[in-house]
Amino acid sequence: MTTMNLTLRIWRQAGPDAEGRLTTYQVSGISPDMSFLEMLDTLNEELILADEEPVAFDHDCREGICGACGMVINGAAHGPERTTTCQLHMRHFSDGDTIDIEPWRAAAFPVVKDLVVDRSAFDRIIGSGGYITAPTGSAPEAHATAVPKPDADTAFEHAECIGCGACVAACPNGSAMLFTSAKVVHLNVLPQGAPERESRVLDMVGTMDAEGFGGCTNTGECATACPKGIPLTSITAMNREYLRAVRKR
Amino acid sequence: MALATRAGSRSIPALIWRSTIGKKTVMAVSGLIMLLYLITHMLGNLKVFFGPDEMNAYAQWLRTIGEPFLKHEWFIWIARVGLLAAVVAHGVAAYQLSRLDLAARPVKYAHTRRRTSYATRTMRWGGVILGLFIVWHILDLTTGTVNPHGVHGEAYENVVATFSTWYGNVIYIVALVALGLHIRHGLWSAVQTLGLGSRTRDRALRATATTVALVLTAGFVSVPVAVMTGIVS
Known part of the structure; x- marks a missing residue:
């Protein structure tokens, strides 16, 4: 060989x-x-x-x-x-x-050593809304809450995000929009995520901005680099959710 | 007791102007306002092909829109103030967002490679070129300050005078190509920012942005080309 x-x-x-x-x-x-x-x-x-x-x-x-x-x-x-x-x-x-x-290059991802960067900014974005506030306990009965098939597919597609940070590394602006939108869309499309639909997107975008990630200029580099194929339209959907949440205030 | 959310304490203007998504919304809306103006501006420019009388009468008519409800030239001044607000909002938001974007990538990659399309990469400097062009364009054809003819009410003659100079043609055509590129990415991008794009609509949206950019640039550039080739004189 x-x-x-x-x-x-x-x-x-x-x-x-x-x-x-x-x-x-x-x-x-x-x-x-x-x-x-x-x-x-x-x-x-x-x-x-x-x-x-x-x-x-x-x-x-x-x-x-x-x-x-x-x-x-x-x-x-x-x-x-x-x-x-x-x-x-x-x-x-x-x-x-x-x-x-x-290493990944972003102000929000400081280098720890060599090729290792600190991605805990992602954890803080998730911590500000990337969850549903509900008692979990044992697994609920699967048919208890009906989810339309297209919504379930959308949620699964966005739940594939593994939080590796390639989107931030690839973006010329060091933006975390694709990471944040993957979680916002994943939860906001589901009935379980509906009660916190507005506060989730407002809080997660607020944290994303506060962590020092750049803004989106729709270059599409993030979606091209994403190993899990989170689509660029995920960002469009989060923009829609954000503006909807602002209107509802 | 209500759960305290971070967003709970922020007002709507703060959610718009202090967030990256909100500020991009300001850019999208102001950009679309300017684009609508440019489409009517381009169509109006084509009056030059119908001769000086029709062109100059059209330029005069613009000052009478809304009469007698509005007084003479009021409409045109309202439009000017609105457009100035759009340009300033667009520019300030772009500057602030660009500062954030550049600060978010403090260390550049040593291994550089060609990223994204030409239209996308030239948005910032293309925008600066367009800003400078607007200043020259107003001094040339609105106030007549730098126009070789420069007579108020003689729009047709002023246009012919500008495009009879080599520098007038160069500045105008370079700026209009920059405009086409800016709209090519900007229109599609604005639609995404406003959350109106989707996977099924994406091809149609990209095609629309390209078509609008091409038609607009071709329409504007047809005027200097017509003067250079003697079709309009």
Whole structure:
């Protein structure tokens, strides 16, 4: 099996306030079947053996469902394929390639170390309205609340968001509109979300703005980068919800 | 006891002007007002093809709209004040939003790649070009200050005089191409901001924005082209 030799230019930053810079590394013997993170694991093994600091990056499930991993690869969030970084395979690269690897860049996502950023701003957006205020307990009877099929489909489509932050990383304005709209639409379209329909969108947008994310200029970069295919019209739907909530006050 | 929500304490003007979505709504509405004006402006400009008498009579008629309910020129001044408010609101909101957007990405990516369409990338500087053009355009054809002919009531002759100079043609055509690009992204974007877009309507909306941009630019640019080619003189 042919293997690849690659040149990596990786953003190294020792801590939140440290100066960072792109550092060049060579890796060899990379299998096309490796995931992008396994390729970085290979590099880190070599760095550890050489008594150097390994490259810090976030990862957890490595199945494309948790949203922990994420890095900007050659200027594209999660790299050239529409998937998460863990599900990106090295077969999409060629022997001799130079690959630039940078962290998500946004004022609201400060770098913690190397490729790890602090995405807790997302948690605060969710905390300000991305839920329904109802006793949960055991699972309710499935037929207790009727949900029209198209609404259920819309809710599921938007519930797919894994909060990886690729939308913010891809947006030229570092905007979190697609992330926020995914949750607003997911809950606002359902009868369970109806009692807090107005306060949810007003509060979540208020938090989103306060966290220092930029505004939407409808470039569509977010939806192109989203590994879960949250559609750009999700933002349009949130705009509609926001203006509706303002009118209802 | 009512649950305290963050939005609960904010007034409607604050929810509009202090949020990114609200401020973009101001941009969308002011943009659509200006677009409606531009469509009537472009159609009115085509009077130039019917000769000086018809064009100048049309320019005079604009001053009599609403009479006798309104006094002479009142309508045109109301329209001017409204348009000025739209331009200022659009510009101020764009400036403030751009400041926020630039601050939200303090560190640029080292690996840059071409992002989005040309029309989308040129919205900010295209808007600045249009703002400067409006100033020149008013000094040229409204006040006549920088017009080579510059006689009030002789709209036709003033237009021909401007487009008989090379710089008049260059400034006008560059600005009108910028306008077309601005509307190409701006009209579609305004519809999204107002929450009127949807997946089923998206292709039609994009096609509409492109068509409006092309027709508007072609209509405006036909006037200098007609003067340059001698069709209008």
